[in-house]
Amino acid sequence: EVQLVESGGGLVQPGGSLRLSCVASGFTFSRHWMHWVRQAPGKGLVWVSRIKSDGSSTSYADSVKGRITISRDNAKNTLYLQMNSLRAEDTAVYYCAREEVYDDISGYHYTPFDYWGQGTLVTVSS
Protein backbone atom coordinates (compact mmCIF):
# COMPACT_ATOMS: atom_id res chain seq x y z
CA GLU A 1 0.00 0.00 0.00
CA VAL A 2 1.36 3.38 -1.00
CA GLN A 3 1.73 5.73 1.94
CA LEU A 4 3.03 9.26 2.25
CA VAL A 5 3.36 10.66 5.77
CA GLU A 6 4.26 14.30 6.31
CA SER A 7 5.64 15.80 9.51
CA GLY A 8 7.44 18.89 10.72
CA GLY A 9 4.66 21.44 10.65
CA GLY A 10 3.91 23.77 13.50
CA LEU A 11 3.75 27.36 14.68
CA VAL A 12 6.62 29.59 13.61
CA GLN A 13 7.18 33.34 13.82
CA PRO A 14 7.43 35.49 10.68
CA GLY A 15 10.95 35.29 9.31
CA GLY A 16 11.50 31.90 10.88
CA SER A 17 12.36 28.54 9.35
CA LEU A 18 10.86 25.08 9.28
CA ARG A 19 11.73 21.79 7.60
CA LEU A 20 8.96 19.49 6.48
CA SER A 21 9.47 15.80 5.84
CA CYS A 22 7.46 13.27 3.87
CA VAL A 23 8.25 9.59 4.40
CA ALA A 24 7.21 7.31 1.57
CA SER A 25 6.46 3.59 1.69
CA GLY A 26 4.80 0.93 -0.42
CA PHE A 27 6.49 1.89 -3.69
CA THR A 28 9.91 2.49 -5.22
CA PHE A 29 10.41 6.08 -4.10
CA SER A 30 13.50 6.64 -6.26
CA ARG A 31 11.50 6.15 -9.48
CA HIS A 32 9.04 8.99 -8.95
CA TRP A 33 9.09 12.73 -9.24
CA MET A 34 7.65 14.22 -6.06
CA HIS A 35 5.76 17.45 -5.38
CA TRP A 36 4.68 19.71 -2.55
CA VAL A 37 1.24 21.32 -2.75
CA ARG A 38 -0.20 23.67 -0.15
CA GLN A 39 -3.65 24.78 0.87
CA ALA A 40 -4.27 27.89 2.94
CA PRO A 41 -7.19 27.63 5.40
CA GLY A 42 -10.46 27.62 3.47
CA LYS A 43 -8.69 28.09 0.16
CA GLY A 44 -7.76 26.01 -2.87
CA LEU A 45 -4.78 23.88 -3.80
CA VAL A 46 -1.58 25.62 -4.85
CA TRP A 47 1.46 23.88 -6.28
CA VAL A 48 4.70 24.73 -4.47
CA SER A 49 7.61 22.69 -5.79
CA ARG A 50 8.76 19.50 -7.49
CA ILE A 51 11.89 17.37 -7.60
CA LYS A 52 13.06 14.81 -10.11
CA SER A 53 13.31 11.17 -9.12
CA ASP A 54 17.10 11.33 -8.68
CA GLY A 55 17.07 14.80 -7.15
CA SER A 56 18.95 16.38 -10.05
CA SER A 57 16.25 18.85 -11.06
CA THR A 58 13.89 21.08 -9.08
CA SER A 59 11.21 23.67 -9.80
CA TYR A 60 9.45 26.23 -7.63
CA ALA A 61 6.40 28.47 -7.65
CA ASP A 62 7.33 32.14 -8.00
CA SER A 63 5.76 32.87 -4.62
CA VAL A 64 8.32 30.71 -2.78
CA LYS A 65 11.37 30.93 -5.03
CA GLY A 66 14.49 31.82 -3.10
CA ARG A 67 12.90 31.02 0.28
CA ILE A 68 12.06 27.34 -0.07
CA THR A 69 14.25 24.38 -1.03
CA ILE A 70 13.00 20.95 -1.98
CA SER A 71 15.27 17.94 -1.58
CA ARG A 72 15.09 14.19 -1.16
CA ASP A 73 17.03 11.28 0.30
CA ASN A 74 16.23 8.20 -1.75
CA ALA A 75 18.11 5.98 0.68
CA LYS A 76 15.69 7.06 3.40
CA ASN A 77 12.60 7.25 1.15
CA THR A 78 12.11 10.79 2.36
CA LEU A 79 11.16 14.08 0.71
CA TYR A 80 11.96 17.41 2.36
CA LEU A 81 10.88 21.02 2.15
CA GLN A 82 13.16 23.54 3.81
CA MET A 83 11.22 26.73 4.38
CA ASN A 84 13.04 29.96 5.30
CA SER A 85 12.00 33.60 5.71
CA LEU A 86 8.47 32.47 6.37
CA ARG A 87 5.59 34.90 5.93
CA ALA A 88 2.01 34.92 7.18
CA GLU A 89 0.87 34.04 3.66
CA ASP A 90 2.80 30.75 3.87
CA THR A 91 0.30 29.54 6.47
CA ALA A 92 -1.23 26.40 4.99
CA VAL A 93 -1.53 22.66 5.10
CA TYR A 94 1.38 21.28 3.11
CA TYR A 95 0.85 18.04 1.19
CA CYS A 96 3.44 15.88 -0.47
CA ALA A 97 2.24 14.13 -3.60
CA ARG A 98 3.59 11.43 -5.87
CA GLU A 99 3.69 11.99 -9.60
CA GLU A 100 2.81 8.97 -11.71
CA VAL A 101 3.38 8.60 -15.42
CA TYR A 102 0.63 7.22 -17.64
CA ASP A 103 1.41 6.62 -21.31
CA ASP A 104 -1.28 6.48 -23.96
CA ILE A 105 -1.12 4.58 -27.24
CA SER A 106 0.15 7.70 -29.01
CA GLY A 107 3.13 7.90 -26.70
CA TYR A 108 1.95 10.91 -24.73
CA HIS A 109 2.97 11.01 -21.07
CA TYR A 110 0.40 12.10 -18.52
CA THR A 111 1.63 13.00 -15.04
CA PRO A 112 -1.10 13.38 -12.43
CA PHE A 113 -0.55 13.33 -8.68
CA ASP A 114 -1.89 9.90 -7.86
CA TYR A 115 -1.11 9.66 -4.13
CA TRP A 116 -1.12 12.38 -1.49
CA GLY A 117 -0.07 12.49 2.13
CA GLN A 118 -2.44 13.57 4.89
CA GLY A 119 -0.80 16.99 5.12
CA THR A 120 1.02 18.93 7.83
CA LEU A 121 -0.11 22.36 9.02
CA VAL A 122 2.30 25.27 9.01
CA THR A 123 1.17 28.38 10.85
CA VAL A 124 3.22 31.55 10.54
CA SER A 125 2.23 34.03 13.22
CA SER A 126 3.71 36.14 15.98
Place this chain on the structure above:
Amino acid sequence: DIQMTQSPSSLSASVGDRVTITCRASQSISTYLNWYQQKPGKAPKFLIFAASSLQSGVPSRFSGSGSGTDFTLTISSLQPEDFATYYCQQSYSIPPAFGQGTKVEIK
Protein backbone atom coordinates in the same frame (compact mmCIF):
# COMPACT_ATOMS: atom_id res chain seq x y z
CA ASP B 1 1.87 30.62 -16.63
CA ILE B 2 -1.34 28.80 -17.48
CA GLN B 3 -4.40 29.80 -15.44
CA MET B 4 -7.23 27.39 -14.70
CA THR B 5 -10.77 28.65 -14.08
CA GLN B 6 -13.59 26.45 -12.80
CA SER B 7 -17.30 27.14 -12.86
CA PRO B 8 -19.40 27.26 -10.90
CA SER B 9 -17.53 27.92 -7.64
CA SER B 10 -20.26 26.04 -5.82
CA LEU B 11 -23.49 24.25 -6.58
CA SER B 12 -26.31 22.61 -4.69
CA ALA B 13 -27.66 19.31 -5.90
CA SER B 14 -29.71 16.36 -4.72
CA VAL B 15 -28.84 12.69 -4.59
CA GLY B 16 -29.45 11.23 -8.04
CA ASP B 17 -28.88 14.50 -9.89
CA ARG B 18 -26.57 14.82 -12.87
CA VAL B 19 -23.83 17.32 -12.09
CA THR B 20 -21.44 19.02 -14.51
CA ILE B 21 -18.41 21.09 -13.57
CA THR B 22 -16.50 23.14 -16.13
CA CYS B 23 -12.79 23.90 -16.21
CA ARG B 24 -11.19 26.33 -18.65
CA ALA B 25 -7.48 26.78 -19.34
CA SER B 26 -5.99 30.15 -20.32
CA GLN B 27 -4.26 28.47 -23.27
CA SER B 28 -4.45 25.11 -24.98
CA ILE B 29 -3.30 22.19 -22.85
CA SER B 30 -4.35 19.40 -25.23
CA THR B 31 -5.72 16.72 -22.86
CA TYR B 32 -3.22 17.29 -20.03
CA LEU B 33 -6.01 17.78 -17.53
CA ASN B 34 -6.56 15.98 -14.22
CA TRP B 35 -9.43 16.01 -11.75
CA TYR B 36 -9.31 15.55 -7.96
CA GLN B 37 -11.92 15.25 -5.22
CA GLN B 38 -11.35 16.64 -1.74
CA LYS B 39 -13.50 16.16 1.34
CA PRO B 40 -13.19 18.44 4.38
CA GLY B 41 -10.06 17.77 6.42
CA LYS B 42 -8.81 15.17 3.97
CA ALA B 43 -6.16 15.01 1.29
CA PRO B 44 -7.22 15.29 -2.35
CA LYS B 45 -8.11 12.07 -4.13
CA PHE B 46 -7.09 11.49 -7.73
CA LEU B 47 -10.05 10.80 -10.05
CA ILE B 48 -9.26 11.38 -13.72
CA PHE B 49 -6.18 11.96 -15.90
CA ALA B 50 -5.74 12.81 -19.58
CA ALA B 51 -9.08 14.63 -19.41
CA SER B 52 -11.18 11.48 -19.64
CA SER B 53 -9.32 8.46 -18.25
CA LEU B 54 -10.72 7.20 -14.97
CA GLN B 55 -8.26 6.22 -12.30
CA SER B 56 -8.60 2.61 -11.22
CA GLY B 57 -11.29 2.19 -8.57
CA VAL B 58 -13.14 5.41 -9.36
CA PRO B 59 -16.86 4.77 -9.88
CA SER B 60 -18.08 4.87 -13.47
CA ARG B 61 -20.62 7.58 -12.64
CA PHE B 62 -17.66 9.97 -12.90
CA SER B 63 -16.59 10.98 -16.38
CA GLY B 64 -14.44 13.65 -17.94
CA SER B 65 -14.29 15.19 -21.37
CA GLY B 66 -12.70 18.00 -23.34
CA SER B 67 -9.50 19.05 -25.00
CA GLY B 68 -7.68 22.26 -25.79
CA THR B 69 -9.00 24.82 -23.33
CA ASP B 70 -12.44 23.54 -22.26
CA PHE B 71 -13.09 20.55 -20.04
CA THR B 72 -15.92 19.07 -18.03
CA LEU B 73 -16.32 16.68 -15.11
CA THR B 74 -19.69 14.97 -14.97
CA ILE B 75 -21.21 12.93 -12.18
CA SER B 76 -24.09 11.05 -13.80
CA SER B 77 -26.04 10.28 -10.63
CA LEU B 78 -24.83 12.08 -7.51
CA GLN B 79 -24.33 9.87 -4.48
CA PRO B 80 -24.09 10.95 -0.81
CA GLU B 81 -20.33 10.27 -0.77
CA ASP B 82 -19.81 12.62 -3.75
CA PHE B 83 -20.49 15.79 -1.80
CA ALA B 84 -17.04 17.36 -1.82
CA THR B 85 -14.90 19.97 -3.55
CA TYR B 86 -13.55 19.15 -7.00
CA TYR B 87 -10.39 20.58 -8.53
CA CYS B 88 -9.07 20.48 -12.06
CA GLN B 89 -5.32 20.69 -12.66
CA GLN B 90 -3.24 21.07 -15.80
CA SER B 91 -0.11 18.97 -16.21
CA TYR B 92 0.90 20.47 -19.56
CA SER B 93 3.54 22.79 -18.17
CA ILE B 94 5.17 24.00 -14.98
CA PRO B 95 3.71 25.37 -12.77
CA PRO B 96 0.98 22.67 -12.77
CA ALA B 97 -1.87 25.00 -11.82
CA PHE B 98 -5.12 24.01 -10.14
CA GLY B 99 -8.53 25.53 -10.64
CA GLN B 100 -10.03 27.33 -7.65
CA GLY B 101 -12.34 24.41 -6.88
CA THR B 102 -16.05 23.67 -7.15
CA LYS B 103 -17.89 22.79 -3.96
CA VAL B 104 -20.76 20.36 -4.46
CA GLU B 105 -23.26 20.76 -1.62
CA ILE B 106 -26.44 19.00 -0.63
CA LYS B 107 -29.64 20.73 -1.70
